[in-house]
Amino acid sequence: MSRIEPDRRLGARASLADIAAEAGVSVSTVSRIANGALDRASPATVEKVQRLIAERGFRPNPVGRSLRGGESQLVAMLAPNLDNPAMAAIAASTEAALRDAGTVMILCDTHDRPDLQDEYLRAMRSRFVEGFVVVSAVASPELEAAVGRGDPIVFVNRRSPYGGLAFVGIDNRKAGADAADHLLARGVRRPAAIHPAELSSTIRDRVEGFVERFEAQAPGVRVRVVAGAGANHLDAGYAAAGALGPSEEWPDGVLCPSDLMAYGLYRAALERGVRVPGDCEPVGIDDNALNAWIAPWLSSVRVPYPAFGPRIVECLRSLRQGEPAGEILLPHALVRR
Amino acid sequence: MSRIEPDRRLGARASLADIAAEAGVSVSTVSRIANGALDRASPATVEKVQRLIAERGFRPNPVGRSLRGGESQLVAMLAPNLDNPAMAAIAASTEAALRDAGTVMILCDTHDRPDLQDEYLRAMRSRFVEGFVVVSAVASPELEAAVGRGDPIVFVNRRSPYGGLAFVGIDNRKAGADAADHLLARGVRRPAAIHPAELSSTIRDRVEGFVERFEAQAPGVRVRVVAGAGANHLDAGYAAAGALGPSEEWPDGVLCPSDLMAYGLYRAALERGVRVPGDCEPVGIDDNALNAWIAPWLSSVRVPYPAFGPRIVECLRSLRQGEPAGEILLPHALVRR
DNA sequence: ACAGTTTAGGCAAACGTTTGCCAAACTCAA
DNA sequence: TTGAGTTTGGCAAACGTTTGCCTAAACTGT
Known part of the structure; x- marks a missing residue:
């Protein structure tokens, strides 16, 4: 199934090895400099490598990084039916807040079905996602397992069916x-x-x-x-x-x-x-x-859905640092018409 | 930053190596069997390995797979503002169609901003996404580059600013x-x-x-x-x-x-x-x-947005196989009220 | 019995990172 | 001059796959 071009692979771009070869240093050195450990190389080396990184537009490949360190900069949002404007609003604000944190959002539409929710939970877990945002969760075995394991999960709108955990919503x-x-x-x-x-x-x-x-x-x-x-x-x-x-x-x-x-x-x-x-x-x-x-x-x-995103992301961060994140109740206000 | 548990990593689960060790065969054998190459091992081995795979709930880690083969089962959708119900409808139908194809969707809200669109295009590319769905694209340098490279891109609603390419929409x-x-x-x-x-x-x-x-x-x-x-x-x-x-x-x-x-x-x-x-x-x-x-x-x-998803996915598949996918115009119908 | 073929399965490289550890080379003081 | 300490940077393993190549052993046919 090979194509005309030698490397049509979508992700193809400069790797650590490319930069290293060009700079005449080792991969480790480039990695360290790229990650800001500037005291691990001479100023001259640092300068040279940084220049090359900029020139080639090098950005560490998140896939390699995930594999190595288990960090993926990926968060999964599970939501029932996006057609509901409220869900769309939550998704939009969460996406924006995650982006600000350098993370991207995988969107999973569970259609309120426990089996689909489970399938997604499994699939996302094996992608090393760093956390889950579950909007209007339904009870399901895999969700129970995830809660039991202490995976970072923020429940939105509807509380966890399995005991009090991170929650963002209103009173x-x-x-x-x-x-x-x-x-x-x-x-x-x-x-x-x-x-x-x-x-x-x-x-x-x-x-x-x-x-x-x-x-x-x-x-x-x-x-x-x-x-x-x-x-x-x-x-x-x-x-x-x-x-x-x-x-x-x-x-x-x-x-x-x-x-x-x-x-x-x-x-x-x-x-x-x-x-x-x-x-x-x-x-x-x-x-x-x-x-x-x-x-x-x-x-x-x-319901202040645009404010949900930042709080959700905050919650997720706490969770990942081992701090238990409690319930966040955002203020609502009646709009008279 | 280590936690109490030995391996709190979210993705932690059975790997090829685990299965292989337990079955007393090599990693390659397990990989082949897991991928359906059943003629590369004796029936007895196949049976044993398949049993273990089922028991341990083994599923090949998509991250390792991506790294190795450049296939990620990931597609990026770039859309301006999800708040627009039409966008939400497109996102929902695309997500569902992708799931049927075993692929997950990363959702990127570009807010119609070229700079954000570019940032996302770059970030997604380095995650080895297998294709892009760009709803209401705006012109931007990175988009032009991607089109130039022949990356699999399906344009939705608004045609490519850079020449006739895969398009799904209405007349x-x-x-x-x-x-x-x-x-x-x-x-x-x-x-x-x-x-x-x-x-x-x-x-x-x-x-x-x-x-x-x-x-x-x-x-x-x-x-x-x-x-x-x-x-x-x-x-x-x-x-x-x-x-x-x-x-x-x-x-x-x-x-x-x-x-x-x-x-x-x-x-x-x-x-x-x-x-x-x-x-x-x-x-x-x-x-x-x-x-x-x-x-x-x-x-x-x-506009038959629920029908968009399947056609978009179809388009993407053609594109990835090197066939040029043309324009797909879906039928619309006036609803009188 | 023997050459030839098929079958079964292992080895190792490669994908792109990160990081613990080691080793030169240098600096400085006694 | 020597010894200790610091700087600089490389080596190699590990993460989980896939796959080309290799090699035995087991068959096949005459």
Whole structure:
């Protein structure tokens, strides 16, 4: 399968050996100088080698380096479905923060499937990745094993199913409570909360926080809690809204524990002639960047996804140094529309 | 910096040598069997080694393999800003298609900056990536060099600035023309097209296709073409809409060459009391998945992003085998709302 | 029985690093 | 002059693969 060119290999470029040969020194000397150990060679040698490095554009080959030292400058992000704008926002901010740290990100879309998550965990491990960022983790054997081994893992949005470990997210109960306050202030008296049929801890916290706060502040009021089935939050929101009954039975305010669920509810409302807002005031959580542009009907608790990346990277660094990194809860804020 | 455990290295697991030692054969034999060369050993040996491989969960270390053979099972995707849902859709479908091919994807967010694009191109090259997927490429020296070397690169959405190479996208002129037909059918008589101040070839084609078709079908009608400045298409759409003048001068139909621009226009319309649709009928291109849920006012040319991934991977494979992969134009379809 | 062929499997080099260890050569003081 | 200490830099192993080449031993056919 050889090609025309002698070395069409993509990675082909100056190696330590090339520089060494040209400089008339040994590979070790070049390696040391390239790594900044300037006191291991005479000033003349250092100068010569540095010049050659610059001229040839030499950069140490990360693959050789990985093999030797087990350091790869590689971090794996496992995320369920990138189509969710919230995931994309997390991925984007993490990528940027990693780049600043000289690391690159491998993106793995697990589609929320434990088997795929496991496959990726194994594959990434054998690539010497330096850490994992697992967004909305699902329970899986390999994840349990990795946690057990103490691999550097940062959980995002959803906590580890296997005991308290590094976590970056928001205070979900409080977010739910803030949403309750918002609906209370808007005069809602017949509140509801919707959620996907399969409850994650994140969603549960949001809903519980909402219900508790609402019922505490409005004695005598009961919050309806309605589940909807669906492969994603859009469908789940639509289904849950469908289960709210005919339009006259609809609540006048609804917690949607993610913006996508609110979108699902919106469509159901449109189909039933329920005015949103007006008849029914939804409040979301996430505050997708598009809301400001095309969902002026949706107040939402803004989750500071752009701030996640730097904190995630920070966490990862602590972890790799053996310090246990605890939970980082970032501040959220309700955006009224 | 040593830890408590003897080998806390993340990648630590059975190697060829371990298996070989245990089986009492040489490393080469294990390697051959692991790679399916079953005729290079006696059935008994094969059986024994395969059993051990299964037991120990041995998988060849991709790093060693890369170093040796220059094959890394790694592909780099360079994309500007993941926040754009279209990019996220492309990334998601490409990731899935690559996984099916046993390859993992490194995601690089170039923020549309030539310098960052170059930095990533270099970094990825030295990691032996097997190919590049460049979404909406910008011109940059390193890209030119890579194209010159004949590196496997698939351009997505926007063609190579350096001559005709592998490309996956849609027929942008035709998409524009289809949008024109749609507005004509809806009775639009005072059409406009908006676009970002800095024109990419993609956007230019869409706008030109629209203008040509509209003016050809509606003799005597001139399409207003208005630019808007902004860091992203949302802002650019908003700015361009702002430049349309007071509401009574607004066109009754507008081509927005991306959905994000349509969202920008929508906001501007809302602020001015222009009813959308009603007073002004926008047509987008992309058909973001969220449109169906929260933008019932937006007809849009659907770009089949989920189909991009498999074609991109196919392209990459051809390229790596030395066959020149041409342009792949995927079918689009207007979605009326 | 013997030459010829196939089969089974080991050796060693190569990919590009990093780093512990060793050895010259030099410096300096007594 | 000698001995100790420092500077400078090379050697070689190790990381985990793959693969060309080699060599026995085991077959095959006459």
